[in-house]
Amino acid sequence: MSVRVSRRSFLKLGAAGLGASSMAMMGFAPEQALASIRHFKLTGSTMTRNICTYCSVGCGMLLYTRGDGAINVIDQVYHVEGDPDHPVSRGSLCPRGAGVLDFINSETRVKYPEVREPFTNEWKRISWDEALDRIARHMKDDRDRNFETHDDKGQLVNRWLTTSMVAASACTNETAYLTQKIARALGMLVVDNQARV
Amino acid sequence: MKGVNHSFGSAPSGIMEPPEVLLPQPDIFARRALRMRELAEQVPPLADFLSFMARMVQAQQQVLDGREPAWRPTPGAFDVALEHGMPPLSAASLRRELDWRADLAALLDALELHVAERQSPLLEALRAKTDDQLEELAELILEIKPGTDADRGLLPFVAAAMQVAWARLALALPRTPERPTGAARSLCPCCGSRPVASVIHIEKDRQGVRYLHCSLCETEWHLERVTCTTCHKGGQLHYFGLDEADGKLALPAQAEACGHCNSYLKIVPREFNASAEPLADDLASLVLDLMLDEQGTYARNGYNPLLIAG
Numbered sequence: 001m002s003v004r005v006s007r008r009s010f011l012k013l014g015a016a017g018l019g020a021s022s023m024a025m026m027g028f029a030p031e032q033a034l035a036s037i038r039h040f041k042l043t044g045s046t047m048t049r050n051i052c053t054y055c056s057v058g059c060g061m062l063l064y065t066r067g068d069g070a071i072n073v074i075d076q077v078y079h080v081e082g083d084p085d086h087p088v089s090r091g092s093l094c095p096r097g098a099g100v101l102d103f104i105n106s107e108t109r110v111k112y113p114e115v116r117e118p119f120t121n122e123w124k125r126i127s128w129d130e131a132l133d134r135i136a137r138h139m140k141d142d143r144d145r146n147f148e149t150h151d152d153k154g155q156l157v158n159r160w161l162t163t164s165m166v167a168a169s170a171c172t173n174e175t176a177y178l179t180q181k182i183a184r185a186l187g188m189l190v191v192d193n194q195a196r197v
Numbered sequence: 198m199k200g201v202n203h204s205f206g207s208a209p210s211g212i213m214e215p216p217e218v219l220l221p222q223p224d225i226f227a228r229r230a231l232r233m234r235e236l237a238e239q240v241p242p243l244a245d246f247l248s249f250m251a252r253m254v255q256a257q258q259q260v261l262d263g264r265e266p267a268w269r270p271t272p273g274a275f276d277v278a279l280e281h282g283m284p285p286l287s288a289a290s291l292r293r294e295l296d297w298r299a300d301l302a303a304l305l306d307a308l309e310l311h312v313a314e315r316q317s318p319l320l321e322a323l324r325a326k327t328d329d330q331l332e333e334l335a336e337l338i339l340e341i342k343p344g345t346d347a348d349r350g351l352l353p354f355v356a357a358a359m360q361v362a363w364a365r366l367a368l369a370l371p372r373t374p375e376r377p378t379g380a381a382r383s384l385c386p387c388c389g390s391r392p393v394a395s396v397i398h399i400e401k402d403r404q405g406v407r408y409l410h411c412s413l414c415e416t417e418w419h420l421e422r423v424t425c426t427t428c429h430k431g432g433q434l435h436y437f438g439l440d441e442a443d444g445k446l447a448l449p450a451q452a453e454a455c456g457h458c459n460s461y462l463k464i465v466p467r468e469f470n471a472s473a474e475p476l477a478d479d480l481a482s483l484v485l486d487l488m489l490d491e492q493g494t495y496a497r498n499g500y501n502p503l504l505i506a507g
Binding site for chain 1: 213214215241242243245246249313315316319341343346347349350352353403404405406407421422423431433434435436437438439440441442444447483484485486487488489490491492496497498499500503504505506507
């Protein structure tokens with residue numbers, strides 16, 4: 001929904017307006033207030049509404065980020081609290097959700113695809129393209145090898161039992177729908193959701 | 198705990214059920230006066246102004262407690278409005294009915310002994326006004342116009358008297374109106390006026406919940422956090438606060454500024470100071486308005502009738 005915003009409804013309360021304001025007209029000198037600007041520092045933060053990633057309850061969260069959205073500034077989340085307006089959680093968070101700040105800012109947080117090749121013990125960073133190609137390759141090979149069209153009794157089954165899918169908890173209905181479509185189209189029977197764990 | 202009823206049955210609604218609309222408390226002005234005196238000490242550049250306003254607000258409480266108005270609505274007067282979600286105390290329709298001018302006279306009497314030399318001519322000027330002239334001043338306030346330089350110094354007194362008259366009615370409403378919806382979400386459900394600022398409460402049944410505070414009748418109504426009070430979008434809300442030079446938080450009030458429509462309304466989180474009060478803290482954080490005006494991106498959207506810009 002959009003509301004027409006009229007500039008007329010905004011009120012100018014600046015240095016110029018203050019000199020002719022009711023305060024000045026009532027005999028209170030605005031000079032001191034104007035000069036006091038120098039004593040203060042303007043701090044900016046941004047607040048964003050989000051959904052907890054951890055489980056299927058999907059509690060509402062308010063994320064506080066330092067900075068005012070200016071370009072070239074790397075925002076850092078510094079505070080998280082329950083969203084009091086969220087219909088499910090009404091401002092409450094469980095200990096795991098309330099501790100999400102440490103997860104967000106964790107040094108070991110996984111931020112990009114990595115691979116640990118067979119017979120090595122270190123993680124290697126790879127690109128998203130490479131990661132997706134490799135996953136697709138593995139899936140294709142496995143499906144080609146293990147896809148069953150008929151069971152022991154000769155009944156048509158068209159199933160792929162050797163690979164399963166675990167969906168994320170913080171997904172919308174639309175994501176869940178797509179997950180289902182893709183997994184079932186491939187013949188996958190074992191689909192689960194990490195929200196259950 | 199109230200439940201939520203739907204066609205499949207009922208379900209518990211959650212752990213907190215905040216009230217949608219809060220009618221004013223009978224001691225609203227006394228608490229505001231207390232806070233203003235506190236702020237007068239904390240903000241030296243505005244000490245004189247805030248002390249005077251504290252006296253005026255204290256006088257408002259005196260008038261609210263002491264005066265019985267000549268006109269009271271009949272018991273069922275607001276039933277139709279309440280039933281259909283219209284503001285029952287609509288400022289425009291009640292202006293001529295309410296004897297707010299008598300409240301003004303009482304307010305001026307209560308202030309008489311407390312004003313300094315600079316301010317006493319204002320009281321005289323107001324007493325000399327005819328009813329029609331006073332009505333014109335009231336119209337400036339309801340239409341949020343600055344008026345002439347000579348009138349501007351009088352407007353806060355008139356607004357204070359009107360606040361008393363409307364708060365008295367809001368206090369006596371038989372039940373709370375429903376929360377406004379749609380484009381009217383930022384207008385008072387009692388009188389249809391604009392908010393002064395918003396406040397985040399800390400009481401158990403409304404902890405962390407944001408309410409807008411009416412500039413006229415002192416009613417508060419719920420608006421979701423992280424929602425712009427002008428365009429009601431939520432994606433780009435920035436919160437500007439004031440720090441002292443040493444990095445300590447100067448005042449609890451922040452400006453909730455929207456990157457979509459470039460407007461801001463002050464928000465007063467009582468988590469930082471339990472006695473913080475939207476109107477008083479808005480006045481005391483004037484420096485925040487000045488700094489944002491200097492920066493030039495955001496325009497103010499709150500109307501504080503005790504400080505009217507020229």
